[in-house]
Amino acid sequence: MIKVQESDFCVAEEYAAMTRGNTKAGAVVFFVGLVRDFNQNKKVNALTLEHYPAMTEQVLQDIVQQARSRWSLDRVRLIHRVGRLTLNEQIVFVAVSSQHREDAFAAAQFLMDILKTQAPFWKKEETEKGDEHWVDANNKDTISAQRWL
Amino acid sequence: MIRVLFFAQLRETLGSAGTEVPHDESATVADLKAFLMSKGDSWQQAFSNGKVLCAVNQTMVQDDEKLCDSDEVAFFPPVTGG
Numbered sequence: 001m002i003k004v005q006e007s008d009f010c011v012a013e014e015y016a017a018m019t020r021g022n023t024k025a026g027a028v029v030f031f032v033g034l035v036r037d038f039n040q041n042k043k044v045n046a047l048t049l050e051h052y053p054a055m056t057e058q059v060l061q062d063i064v065q066q067a068r069s070r071w072s073l074d075r076v077r078l079i080h081r082v083g084r085l086t087l088n089e090q091i092v093f094v095a096v097s098s099q100h101r102e103d104a105f106a107a108a109q110f111l112m113d114i115l116k117t118q119a120p121f122w123k124k125e126e127t128e129k130g131d132e133h134w135v136d137a138n139n140k141d142t143i144s145a146q147r148w149l
Numbered sequence: 150m151i152r153v154l155f156f157a158q159l160r161e162t163l164g165s166a167g168t169e170v171p172h173d174e175s176a177t178v179a180d181l182k183a184f185l186m187s188k189g190d191s192w193q194q195a196f197s198n199g200k201v202l203c204a205v206n207q208t209m210v211q212d213d214e215k216l217c218d219s220d221e222v223a224f225f226p227p228v229t230g231g
Contacts, residue, residue, distance in 0.1 A: 033231055049230065050157055052223055055207035080230060092231050112231060120204070120223075121230025122157035134158040137227030 002060045004051065006083040009093055018075050018095050025074040025097035029104040031112055033092040035085050040136065043128040046086040052120040059119045067110050071103040080121065110148050117145040151175050151216055156225035162195045172218045178203050179212040181222060200226060
């Protein structure tokens with residue numbers, strides 16, 4: 001299940017959807033990305049996420065497919081929000097279930113690392129002083145993604 | 150015609166979300182870039198820093214990619230989602 005949406009998501013409901021009627025999985029790993037108050041040396045109040053709608057879902061499907069071909073996975077849920085988000089709001093949700101924890105941990109990490117460097121989303125931050133700037137791509141994220149390539 | 154789209158910082162720098170370019174001006178992505186860069190200083194600057202990424206019909210490509218009539222070509226900065 002892959003969704004790109006403006007609205008928020010409920011982790012409890014998403015977790016329930018991962019486990020409901022599922023007797024095969026022995027492990028669920030999930031990650032939630034949040035808007036934090038400090039980034040690239042600036043105090044941040046909010047951010048706006050833009051994307052390339054025609055391409056986003058295609059890339060996310062492809063990333064999930066890659067994860068399925070590398071690890072033995074059961075269910076995968078991926079939600080990414082777009083639009084304006086304020087401090088502490090949820091941005092992204094990735095959940096993976098598997099028979100064993102090793103595959104679930106690795107696949108969840110893979111999905112986030114590749115999503116951050118390949119999915120066409122862009123963040124624009126608003127600072128405390130009221131000015132706006134586009135977030136620069138982070139070299140650390142590129143290095144994290146490269147370990148899988 | 151080639152349908153061209155711009156996203157994020159690139160869209161703001163150029164003051165344009167997209168344009169159309171005749172296919173004979175854009176046999177490859179590199180040709181299309183050269184054509185766009187001839188449109189003015191801000192266009193020249195935006196495409197000359199080497200950081201602009203390109204997708205043709207929603208798939209990431211390199212500059213030597215050949216274009217077909219009615220392709221959708223998107224240019225954008227490195228992605229920062231997640």
